[in-house]
Amino acid sequence: MIEVKAEHPYHVTFSGSWASRLNQIQGKRKTVVITSSEVVEHISMMVQEYDIFLVPDGEHAKDFVTIKKLWDFFESKGIERSDLIVAIGGGSITDLAGFAAATWLRGIDWVAVPTTLAGMVDASIGGKTGINGVSGKNLIGSFHSPVEVIIDLALLSTLSDRDFCAGLAEVIKCGLIADPEILKILNNSSPEILRSAAGAVSLSEIVRRSIVVKADIVSEDFKEKGARAFLNYGHTLGHAIEHLSKYQLRHGEAVAIGLHFAAHLGFKHSGLEQESYLLHRTLLERYGLPVKYDVELFEPLLSVMHLDKKSRDGIIRFVLLRAIGYPILSSDLSETDLRTAYREVMS
Ligand SMILES: NC(=O)c1ccc[n+]([C@@H]2O[C@H](COP(=O)([O-])OP(=O)(O)OC[C@H]3O[C@@H](n4cnc5c(N)ncnc54)[C@H](O)[C@@H]3O)[C@@H](O)[C@H]2O)c1
Known part of the structure; x- marks a missing residue:
């Protein structure tokens, strides 16, 4: 377990089973999982009990159309301050989901489950979240750290x-x-x-x-x-x-x-x-x-x-x-x- 001190302290946890660690964190909170169908294809998802929102793959996830759809989804599900957002994917998905969590109700908890090496060692740590602008990358964003980052190295086995x-x-x-x-x-x-x-x-x-x-x-x-x-x-x-x-x-x-x-x-x-x-x-x-x-x-x-x-x-x-x-x-x-x-x- 590695501690990060940010706007609030949180842990990067190594787990042999990201799904069971997620279950422990989630408790009884209503949870929205943000991922992509490409990521789901590669990892065994045991998340039936969660609301899943699928976003476009890779960099295409980080755009205004997607974030708008996400806000609409949260609204339709009645997501409240005490609920939880979970990002399962590479840096594109953790950047987007973190930004969605930062902006919904002025900031709700989120958990990162990075599935790429770049996501594990870089994108999911440090609290930088955001989407791309028309003229450049990461132009719209916020510092909003997750409450936990779960590292499960087995997720890397399917990475190209x-x-x-x-x-x-x-x-x-x-x-x-x-x-x-x-x-x-x-x-x-x-x-x-x-x-x-x-x-x-x-x-x-x-x-x-x-x-x-x-x-x-x-x-x-x-x-x-x-x-x-x-x-x-x-x-x-x-x-x-x-x-x-x-x-x-x-x-x-x-x-x-x-x-x-x-x-x-x-x-x-x-x-x-x-x-x-x-x-x-x-x-x-x-x-x-x-x-x-x-x-x-x-x-x-x-x-x-x-x-x-x-x-x-x-x-x-x-x-x-x-x-x-x-x-x-x-x-x-x-x-x-x-x-x-x-x-x-x-x-
Ligand atoms: N917030 C930060 O501090 C920070 C730091 C570095 C990078 N980033 C951002 O991260 C993004 C890049 O992240 P990335 O390199 O993880 O790429 P990515 O999220 O775009 O994913 C790359 C590809 O890997 C696939 N993939 C993901 N997990 C997989 C798995 N387990 N098995 C097989 N395929 C899998 C995805 O479907 C995708 O096609 C960029 O948008 C970059 O700006 C953010």
């Missing part, structure tokens, strides 16, 4: 290899910014091993450690006034690539390219040793993640990075490493620095 490895990009990021032990475990493993019975202990350990990294940072800085920005390592370029590729790349894949780029910047500008820079690439490639993007696309990527919510006064801020486990926030990189580094890394 691509989504599994995309989730590992966030795990690698956690290792790089705060917990080198994660990198050691990954260095001695592979996607195949982690997904086999022989790798179960390692998988459990890296998931637990990544959650601790995120929980500790969020507990220190819930509203992202300082250290929480370190969780964006690799995300400045990653988000721009995601946007420019029109989401053809998974979030984790775009972040992987962003991590490789940030490592090169760190090597050139913040004292990161060459060995540590090269470790980024070795690990990302070992887990089937991309490390390069089109070398000709720097200028459009730069424009997108300027639009990012986190760029201030026209200055693009990058999280860099001074060493593994020692992130810093850099805002003194010029466009020429970025352009040169991009060309060096991507060609």
Whole structure:
């Protein structure tokens, strides 16, 4: 069990049976389960006793039409302040369901049951909830933490290899910014091993450690006034690539390219040793993640990075490493620095 201190403290619980843990939390409360038919297909759902609301799969869940339907559903079911919302799915569903819980009756309890690796180590923890706007991701949202996050690693068995490895990009990021032990475990493993019975202990350990990294940072800085920005390592370029590729790349894949780029910047500008820079690439490639993007696309990527919510006064801020486990926030990189580094890394 891992504690997160946010607007209210809550636990991330490891359970061999998410359904029985959910039953314990639910008590006698009226409960709405939000999930998608694709997720239901993959997991054995023992939720007949709940009202189920199915949403579109993936990123399509996070839109205004769906949230409006959800509010209408809550109204028709007479959902009250003391009732419960449960999200079962990847980050798209936990983001949407958390936002529905945040906005219904000015905030009711919700529980996250993440079914993807990215959902377990990242999206379901930290209280950021929301939907997409017309011009960008996560533009409409709220901080509203769940009352519990239930981690059942068995749910990952049906995940595609691509989504599994995309989730590992966030795990690698956690290792790089705060917990080198994660990198050691990954260095001695592979996607195949982690997904086999022989790798179960390692998988459990890296998931637990990544959650601790995120929980500790969020507990220190819930509203992202300082250290929480370190969780964006690799995300400045990653988000721009995601946007420019029109989401053809998974979030984790775009972040992987962003991590490789940030490592090169760190090597050139913040004292990161060459060995540590090269470790980024070795690990990302070992887990089937991309490390390069089109070398000709720097200028459009730069424009997108300027639009990012986190760029201030026209200055693009990058999280860099001074060493593994020692992130810093850099805002003194010029466009020429970025352009040169991009060309060096991507060609
Ligand atoms: N709130 C946050 O702090 C935060 C952090 C990171 C990412 N996010 C958000 O999370 C979303 C991405 O989440 P994601 O990577 O989990 O993707 P996702 O939720 O879009 O799911 C990816 C795919 O996996 C499938 N899937 C889910 N569980 C499965 C299972 N157990 N077996 C087989 N298939 C399964 C889904 O049907 C979907 O097609 C993005 O919208 C991103 O913005 C939020």
